[in-house]
Amino acid sequence: MKIRTGFGYDVHKLADGIPFWLGGIKIEHTKGAVGHSDADCLLHAICDALLGAAAKRDIGYWFPDNSDEFKGIDSKILLAKTCHIVREAGYEISNVDSTICLQKPKIKDYIPAMQTTIAEVMGLDVDDVSVKATTEEHLGFTGREEGIAAYATVLITGKIY
Numbered sequence: 001m002k003i004r005t006g007f008g009y010d011v012h013k014l015a016d017g018i019p020f021w022l023g024g025i026k027i028e029h030t031k032g033a034v035g036h037s038d039a040d041c042l043l044h045a046i047c048d049a050l051l052g053a054a055a056k057r058d059i060g061y062w063f064p065d066n067s068d069e070f071k072g073i074d075s076k077i078l079l080a081k082t083c084h085i086v087r088e089a090g091y092e093i094s095n096v097d098s099t100i101c102l103q104k105p106k107i108k109d110y111i112p113a114m115q116t117t118i119a120e121v122m123g124l125d126v127d128d129v130s131v132k133a134t135t136e137e138h139l140g141f142t143g144r145e146e147g148i149a150a151y152a153t154v155l156i157t158g159k160i161y
Contacts (some may be wrong), residue, residue, distance in 0.1 A: 001157050004091070006053025008045040008152040014145060022100065022107065022148075023114025023131060024076045024121060029105045033148055036065035040075035042100055042131070045150040046118070047075075047082040050093065053156045054086045076121050083122050091158040095128040098152040101142045103135050 018032030021040040033039035047059045056062075062085065063070045063078050070078070086093060096118065100107065107114075111131045119126045136143040 004053045004055075004156050004158070006049040006051070006154045006156070008048030008050070008052060008059075008154075009149070010041045010044040010048065010059075011141075011147055011149045012039045012041045013147045021075065023110070024079075024117035025110060025113050027105065027107065027110055031145070037063070037070055037073045037078065038075050041148045041150040042098060042114070042152070043075040043079045043118070045152040046096055046098060046154070047079055049096070049152040049154040050082050050086050050156070053154050054089045054091055056085055056089060076117070079118070079121050086156060089158075091156040093122060093124060094155040094157055095124070095130070096122070096152060096154050097130040098132065098150060100131070100133045101136055101149040101151075102133065103138065103143050103145045107133050 012033035012035050014031040015034050016031055018034060020027045020029045020032035021038040023042045033041055044059055051058055083093060114131045115126050115129045119129045141147045142149055
C-alpha cells in the first residue's frame, strides 16, 4: 500500500459585515472572511492538503478565483469535488488534522459541528477529522484580528501500481 501525506495552508482577510464561514458552518461574528468563494479558510487548507498529497496541484488550479463558476460558492462543494479528484486518482482518504489561527471569536464550541460537517462531506468518520484552534496571542495579522489562517495535514493511501 502506498501512503502519502499532504499539507495545506490558507489565509483570508477579515472584514466587517460579511458572513463568517469556517469548517463548513456559519459562525456568528461581526467580521467574516473575504474571498471569491465563501472564503472558508479551513476547508480551503484541507483541499490544498488533499490535492498536495495526491500531487494534483492546488486549489487555485482546480477552482480559480477569477472564474464566475466559483464566485460565492459554498466551500463544502469545493471540498467534495476535491475528495472526488483524490479518489479518482486511486487514493482513499485516511484522516485530517487541522489548526485554525484566529484571535476572535473563540471557536471551541463550534469545533464538534465542524468535525461532523467535514466528516460528512469527506465521507469519513468523525474520529478521522481533527480540528484545533489557537490564537497568536495578539501577534501578527491574526492577533490584530485582520485575518484568519488555517493549516491542514492529511494522510491518503492507495495501491502501488
